[in-house]
Amino acid sequence: MMNTYSDNSPVVLLVEDELLVRMAAADDLQNAGFHVLEAANADIALAVLESCSDDVKVLFTDIDMPGSMNGLDLAESVQQRWPHISLLISSAYHKPHRGQIPDDGRFVPKPYSSEDVVQHIRELVTSH
Secondary structure (H helix, E strand, O other): OOOOOOOOEEEEEEEEEOOOHHHHHHHHHHHHHOEEEOOHHHHHHHHHHHHHOOOOEEEEEEEOOOOOHHHHHHHHHHHHHHHOOOOEEEEOOOOOOOOHOOOOOEEEEEEOOOHHHHHHHHHHHHHO
């Protein structure tokens, strides 16, 4: 699995249907040194992963999204198909119990601080 990005910065796939939330999170992650790929729903995220899953180190997804699956279903699918991708799941409305989050996945409630998200992602990148 070779990173095709020239500076070898970790790649995060950010899946968030709310545009302003996605833009703010992407800016925070880019400012922290990550490459960020964005998707507005699980269907788009899966299409992105079909083309560049080897590069992606972390999936950071909201739970509640329109489309064929929610963020928990997306995380489960990603864990099964691309086990090298670490998972960070977020929601303002749901707090999933441990059995709902795939193994080694993490949950961060909204509203979250950019520092918390960056710390979680850095830990996921180094531990996986």
